[in-house]
Amino acid sequence: MFAVTNIDDILILALFFGQAAGAGRAGAVRVVLGQYLGFIAILAAAVVGALGAGLLPESVIPYLGLLPLLLGLRAAWRAWRDRRNGDDDTDTATPGGPGILQVAAVTLANGGDNIGVYVPVFAVAGTGGMAVYVSVFLIGVGLWCAAGRFFSTRPIIAKALSRWGHILLPVVLIGIGLLILIEGGAFGL
Template identity: 75%
Template sequence: MNVGVIGQAVGLFAVTNIDDILVLALYFSQGAGHKGAARNIAVGQYLGFAAILAAAVAAAFGATFLPESAVPYLGLLPLGLGIKAAVQAWRRRGDDEETQAKQGGPKILEVAAVTFANGGDNIGVYVPVFATAGAGGMSVYVVVFLILLAVWIAAGRYFATRPVIAKALSRWGHILMPIVLIGIGLLILIEGGAFGL
């Protein structure tokens, strides 16, 4: 295995996924105390990221599932989920902590959808790298990315469980999650030029 390719894969993953740590920390905060929440977050993250990798690999081999002009519209997924979370937070604003705790943690498909939509720009970065790396190099990138994804999930959980951060997220997470999701959605839409933005 080429050490240079591994190093490039580590660097590429880090710069294209740094924002995911905040989203993961918010999910882990939202799922605190809910049975199976950590599993749902990890599975959802892996499903969403596997879809990103599948799209990038397919495009590197010349097949595309989505026309390039459709990628910016993936921003509608986190935008819609953010609006849904904001409405739920507004409806629950008078609920006590015990009532809010019964609402459940993050769902696998929601996490996967946000991960995939937030990674739309990653696909654009990964395709030329994968195409020039060849099948062997591409395999190294994919393996390194999947290993680092576990590190990212652990980091998100770590940050969400630090006392100072956990206290802030438990107090403000229900407000931060919709803001972050709506922000991600708008950023994807605007940067991609969706709807002529």
């Protein structure tokens, strides 16, 4: 269940790790911490929802798509501005890389569908089963981070991310944001 609901995160993590490459280990740590923070928020919402308290009304979840959409538009504007100002180096690794909250926001926004899947599963699993799911999922986040980092450091992938990451990241974030909004019926579509 974890793998199916988070397969798209590997690409996003590879992009974030690619951006963080210039910041060394500190940049990678920020990506991992952000991923865990965002995923813990997803799990917290799912646990609370499963316990019947309902953290977010179901009608609000599609609007989580605004987070990656806005982050994507911001990244696109920065890429366009840097290119326009003659800063045409193809290295997407920004000095600091993405921040913890940026990664967490994208993870949380991209996890609206996860909440919808996890709540009913957690509700029938009971407290003990829920604890097992949460533990396994947190281990899964670590594996996903390792896979994202691995992909971002493969020479051919790293070269592609270095050359096209400044374009690919905004496109992916905007696409995810629009997909969440549209599939969630945020605009009655």
